[in-house]
Amino acid sequence: MFVRGELEKIERKVLNGKRLSREDGEFLFNCNELTWLGSLADYVRKKICGDLVYYNVNCHVNLTNICRARCKFCAFGRGAEDKGSYAMTIDDAIKLVEEANRDPHLSGLHIVSGLHPTWSFENYLAFVEVLHEKFPRLHIKGFTGVEIQHFANISGLSVEKILIRLKEAGLEAIAGGGAEILTDRVRNLLCPKKCSADQWLNVARTAHKLGIKTNASMLYGHIETFAERVEHLIRLRELQDETGGFQTFICFPFLPKNTALEKEIKQTSMWDDLRTMAISRLMLDNFQNIKAYWVMLTVPVAQVALSFGANDIDGTIHRENILHDAGATSPRSLAEDEIIRIIREAGRTPAAVDCNFNIRRIIT
Amino acid sequence: MNVLELAKEKISSGERLNFDEILALYEDNDLLYLAESARRVKESKTGKKIFYTVNRHINLTNVCKANCPLCAYQCRSGSNRAFTLELDDVEKILRDASRIKNLSEIHIVSSLHPEKNFSYYLDAVKLVKKFLPHVGINAFTPVEIVNFAQISGKNFSEVLSELIKAGVTSLAGGGAEILSERVREIICPKKCSAAEWLEVMRTAHKLGLRTNASMMYGHIETIEERIEHLLKLRDLQDETKGFQAMMLFPFHPENTELGKKFNLRRVGSWEDLKMLALSRLVLDNFAHFKAFWIMLTLPIAQLALSFGADDLDGTIGEEKIIHAAGAKSSSGITREALEKIISEAGFQPVERDSFYREVL
Numbered sequence: 091m092f093v094r095g096e097l098e099k100i101e102r103k104v105l106n107g108k109r110l111s112r113e114d115g116e117f118l119f120n121c122n123e124l125t126w127l128g129s130l131a132d133y134v135r136k137k138i139c140g141d142l143v144y145y146n147v148n149c150h151v152n153l154t155n156i157c158r159a160r161c162k163f164c165a166f167g168r169g170a171e172d173k174g175s176y177a178m179t180i181d182d183a184i185k186l187v188e189e190a191n192r193d194p195h196l197s198g199l200h201i202v203s204g205l206h207p208t209w210s211f212e213n214y215l216a217f218v219e220v221l222h223e224k225f226p227r228l229h230i231k232g233f234t235g236v237e238i239q240h241f242a243n244i245s246g247l248s249v250e251k252i253l254i255r256l257k258e259a260g261l262e263a264i265a266g267g268g269a270e271i272l273t274d275r276v277r278n279l280l281c282p283k284k285c286s287a288d289q290w291l292n293v294a295r296t297a298h299k300l301g302i303k304t305n306a307s308m309l310y311g312h313i314e315t316f317a318e319r320v321e322h323l324i325r326l327r328e329l330q331d332e333t334g335g336f337q338t339f340i341c342f343p344f345l346p347k348n349t350a351l352e353k354e355i356k357q358t359s360m361w362d363d364l365r366t367m368a369i370s371r372l373m374l375d376n377f378q379n380i381k382a383y384w385v386m387l388t389v390p391v392a393q394v395a396l397s398f399g400a401n402d403i404d405g406t407i408h409r410e411n412i413l414h415d416a417g418a419t420s421p422r423s424l425a426e427d428e429i430i431r432i433i434r435e436a437g438r439t440p441a442a443v444d445c446n447f448n449i450r451r452i453i454t
Numbered sequence: 455m456n457v458l459e460l461a462k463e464k465i466s467s468g469e470r471l472n473f474d475e476i477l478a479l480y481e482d483n484d485l486l487y488l489a490e491s492a493r494r495v496k497e498s499k500t501g502k503k504i505f506y507t508v509n510r511h512i513n514l515t516n517v518c519k520a521n522c523p524l525c526a527y528q529c530r531s532g533s534n535r536a537f538t539l540e541l542d543d544v545e546k547i548l549r550d551a552s553r554i555k556n557l558s559e560i561h562i563v564s565s566l567h568p569e570k571n572f573s574y575y576l577d578a579v580k581l582v583k584k585f586l587p588h589v590g591i592n593a594f595t596p597v598e599i600v601n602f603a604q605i606s607g608k609n610f611s612e613v614l615s616e617l618i619k620a621g622v623t624s625l626a627g628g629g630a631e632i633l634s635e636r637v638r639e640i641i642c643p644k645k646c647s648a649a650e651w652l653e654v655m656r657t658a659h660k661l662g663l664r665t666n667a668s669m670m671y672g673h674i675e676t677i678e679e680r681i682e683h684l685l686k687l688r689d690l691q692d693e694t695k696g697f698q699a700m701m702l703f704p705f706h707p708e709n710t711e712l713g714k715k716f717n718l719r720r721v722g723s724w725e726d727l728k729m730l731a732l733s734r735l736v737l738d739n740f741a742h743f744k745a746f747w748i749m750l751t752l753p754i755a756q757l758a759l760s761f762g763a764d765d766l767d768g769t770i771g772e773e774k775i776i777h778a779a780g781a782k783s784s785s786g787i788t789r790e791a792l793e794k795i796i797s798e799a800g801f802q803p804v805e806r807d808s809f810y811r812e813v814l
Contacts, residue, residue: 122800125489125760132486360753361799390723390754397485397724428719435722437483 097123104130110373115320118369124361131368131399139378139401142441142452143433147426148198149190149408153178153217155415157204159236161281163270163312165348165416167204177206180220187225190408195426198445199225200405201232202265202412211245211252215259222260229262231445235293235304236268239285249296257302263445264297266305266340271314272322279313291329298335303446306336306377310366311344311358312351319366323373330376337447338379338402341366342386347417360391364398371399379447385413388420389432396436403429458482465491465735468498476681476736485728492731492762499741500764504801505810506792509559509592509768510551514539514578518565520597522642524631524673526709528565538567544578548585558807559768560586562593563626572606572613576620583621590623590808592666596654597629600646610657618661623808625658627666627701632675633683640674641712652690659696664809667697667740671729672705672721673712680729684736691739698810699742699765702729703749723754727761734762742810752787752795759799765806766792 100114110118118127154177157167168175178186190196199221206213214233222230233241233256241252253264270277272287285293294304306326310319330336343358343366344351358366371380381402382395392403406429410422426442430453433440440453455463461475471479479488515538518528529535539547551557560582567574575594582591594602594617602613631641633648646654658665667687671680691697704726707713734743744765745758755766769787789805796803805813 124757124799125486125493129486129490359795359798360757364757388753390726390751393722393724394485394727394754394757431719432722432724435724436485 097121097126101126101130104134104372109375112320112324115323115369115373116317118372119316119319119365124365124368127365127368127372128398131371132397134371134375135380135399135401141438142401142449143396143436143438144379144402144441144443144447144449145426145429145433146197146405146443146445147193147195148200148405148445149187149196150410151178151183151186151199151201151217151221152411153183153201153203153214154206154209155204155411156206158207159205159281159283161270161284162350163280163309163344163346165345166412170207177209178217180217183217183221184224186409187221187228191225191228193406193426195442195451196228197442197450198229198231198405200265200407200445201230202234202267203237205237205240211241211247211255214241215255218256218259218261229445230260231263231265231305232256232261234265234268235290236284238264238293238297239289249293250300253293253297253300253302257300261302263337264294264302264304266307266338267342269307269322269326270309271318272325273314273318276312276314276318287325291325294335295329295333298333303335303337305338305340305381306330307340307342308366308370309342309344311362312346312355319369320373323370327374327376330374334376336377338381339370339374339377340381340383340404341370342383345386345413345416345418348415360394363387363391364395367395367400368398384424385410385418385420389424389428393432393436396433396438403433405429462487468738470738471736473681473685476684476732477677479735480677480681480728480732483728485724485731488728488731488735489761492734493760495734495738496743496762496764502800502802503764503804504759504796504799505742505765505804505806506789506796507558507768507806507808507813508554508556508789509561509770510547510554510557511770512539512544512547512560512562512578512582514544514562514564514575515567515570516565517567519568520566520642520644522645523712523715524641524670524705524710526706531568538570539578541577541581544581545585548582552585556805556813557586557589558805558813559590559592561626561768562591563595563628564598566598566601572602572608572616575602576616579617579620579622591621592624592626592808593617593622595626595629596651596658597646599625599654599658600650610654611661614654614658614661614663618663622663624698625655625663625665627668627697627699628703630668630683630687631670632673632679633686634675634679637673637675637679648686652686655690655696656694659694663696664698665696666699666701666744667691668701668703669729669733670703670705672725673707673718674716681736684733688737688739691737695739697740699744700733700737700740701744701746702726702733703746704729706749723757726750726754727758730758730763731761747787756795756799759796759801766796 382392382400384392442451457478707718745755745763747755793803
């Protein structure tokens with residue numbers, strides 16, 4: 091049988107450590123062999139990263155939801171005058187982190203925000219400087235490629251210069267968001283005011299050259315085709331071949347609630363979520379880590395995703411805002427002992443890491 | 455060959471698993487191996503078909519004299535949550551239900567009301583039969599049957615015969631919890647014993663009633679007790695062949711005395727899918743496994759189709775018992791939505807009646 095033969099061909103490639111092609115990726119998205127896919131991805135996961143599952147005790151800091159990009163898939167961004175809009179002062183940010191820092195295990199901050207129409211680059215930079223100075227123990231991961239490109243646009247500085255200044259201020263890693271789907275067709279329809287696919291990749295490339303690690307992501311389940319998902323994965327894989335600077339890959343299923351696409355697009359199924367996770371693990375053979383982001387997937391799906399290629403379950407978060415505006419039904423934070431329980435039930439060993447995947451504690 | 459290898463060998467040749475082998479598979483914790491094996495068993499029995507039915511649940515009352523620590527549904531009479539349907543109320547529900555296209559089954563399970571006598575329940579069944587003469591009546595768990603025997607002074611066989619005469623076509627599978635006296639003493643001390651539960655099923659099967667079976671896991675039971683539970687069901691099925699479908703209920707600790715007392719948390723989706731696949735492998739003489747979406751939520755129920763389930767249960771209408779314990783699923787779903795979930799997973803949706811006959 092044609093299909094069976096094709097599956098076997100792909101299986102042999104994976105077992106022999108050969109790279110999957112674009113055609114293989116597209117074939118996998120169109121086949122419905124979910125547990126077979128999971129087993130293959132699980133095999134690769136074991137080979138690349140063993141049995142540890144990474145998590146971090148972190149705090150999300152979203153400086154503002156006022157945004158001039160107003161992408162169609164976003165329920166977080168607002169106009170300055172809109173109801174529920176906010177912009178933190180430095181004192182607000184300090185207060186939030188102080189509260190989260192009562193947990194002695196807190197290891198890092200994750201800072202991502204809207205593209206505020208009147209804030210300068212220095213405004214953003216000041217948050218990093220002050221938070222780093224006040225909380226020198228905490229690692230700071232912040233800003234997506236979209237924000238970095240925005241800082242370059244509004245300051246007239248190069249992307250490289252922006253990254254150098256952020257690094258000097260205390261930034262240790264770049265967040266993985268804003269990649270969405272790295273094709274201009276999709277971006278022109280969904281997020282025309284955001285940086286282009288090439289610009290997003292350029293920020294990552296520049297950061298990697300400066301020794302700053304970044305994450306990568308894919309937002310799927312909106313208007314993209316399966317072929318575009320594969321194209322996206324291949325573009326990430328090519329850059330990773332070149333630089334080796336990506337740390338983890340995160341699959342974001344699109345949550346349509348409260349977005350401009352709410353009426354046209356239904357939320358992805360768990361079936362699609364797990365399939366996409368497994369295919370990402372198989373295609374991204376040069377990525378060390380694949381993250382099951384529980385906020386979007388929900389905790390039950392994220393747990394099962396640990397057998398579909400994931401080895402990273404993100405963090406405790408403290409208080410999630412962006413996706414809860416889009417109707418995420420998961421809790422806004424997870425207690426560390428709950429994360430540990432989820433990982434252990436899956437028969438794996440929890441390991442707390444910082445934003446550069448240095449292991450802080452292995453929970454035996 | 456160690457026990458695990460032997461178990462895998464047996465699975466690939468379709469041989470029956472014993473206690474030690476089941477335990478070894480549980481401890482091995484290879485989720486996707488269990489899934490693939492369970493799905494092969496499912497496909498050998500029902501191919502690519504996934505069944506669902508158009509049904510309605512009727513919960514007659516939540517006033518209960520058993521007060522099991524595991525239950526968030528029951529309450530005492532006089533509580534502000536208490537309700538008891540009278541026959542007029544049931545009639546109203548049935549008039550609504552009679553307008554549902556292709557309605558195949560009415561499912562009736564309730565608490566053990568301290569004052570209602572056996573004829574109340576019989577009359578409710580007769581009313582269903584009168585309004586919906588062609589619809590299957592899947593009603594009462596063995597726990598309720600034992601209660602009917604106690605309050606009427608009749609034996610199981612007499613109680614069941616009267617219910618059959620009134621219109622009951624199959625028995626519900628609930629109330630099995632974990633079939634171990636040690637566990638029942640803690641989680642449901644006033645409920646029927648494990649031996650009584652099995653005896654009611656045996657008697658029902660002998661009288662020609664088909665029944666379902668179930669297990670409620672994830673509270674204070676040991677893994678060994680879960681396995682013994684499955685083996686008790688498998689033994690009885692060898693003897694009578696009267697069980698139609700197996701259901702697995704993860705324990706929802708919210709709002710329960712048991713949850714509070716032992717500080718229990720709901721087990722994860724990993725455990726749910728693992729128990730489903732493992733049970734499918736153990737109960738080789740059961741034709742059907744339900745992924746009860748009300749308990750599992752729809753996304754996990756969809757995934758369960760890859761872990762050995764072949765039945766998504768039904769459209770349900772209004773469900774009260776599990777939602778009292780904090781279930782997050784909605785309480786009803788359309789036929790179209792169920793069919794879409796099944797097709798998306800690469801299976802073929804088949805609408806069934808109460809006896810797994812295809813509805814054309």
